[in-house]
Amino acid sequence: MSDAALxxxxxxxxxxxxxxxxxxxIGLPxxxxxxxxxxxxxxDLARWLKTRGEGYETAFADETVVRAALDRTHAKPGTPLGTATEIAFFPPMTGG
Structure with missing residues (x-):
């Protein structure tokens, strides 16, 4: 039985x-x-994740820093999750 079924x-x-x-x-890929x-x-998701433990709280301590992508499309903090099935979180990108 999959997690979705549970x-x-x-x-x-x-x-x-x-x-x-x-x-x-967070300690997980x-x-x-x-x-x-x-x-x-x-x-909303980032705030909820912060409640899951110290690693999450540390990772999302400054919500303005962590970036997100919904189904591989960059998204701002106020972007609705909609029907996204994959949500990625990453630090700001730098370089040239």
């Missing part, structure tokens, strides 16, 4: 992918989670 009706299952220091602080259905935006 998820309560008031949740939805998404794949979360973490890059660079976000991954290092990716995970599949049943997230509350009432999380509307990227910022």
């Amino acid at each position: 998820a309560p009706a008031d949740t939805r299952t998404v794949r979360l992918v973490y890059f660079a220091w976000v991954r290092e602080r 990716e995970e599949t989670l049943a997230i509350p259905a009432d999380l509307i935006t990227v910022a």
Whole structure:
């Protein structure tokens, strides 16, 4: 039975992918989670993730720093999660 089959009706299952220091602080490269259905935006998800433990709290301490992509499309904190099935979090990109 998949995690999606076990998820309560008031949740939805998404794949979360973490890059660079976000991954290092959380301690996972990716995970599949049943997230509350009432999380509307990227910022809502980041705030919820902060409640999952010290690593998440550290990674998302400054919500203005971590960037996100919904189904591989860059998204701002206020962007609705919509029907995204993969949400990636990563630090700002630098370089040239």
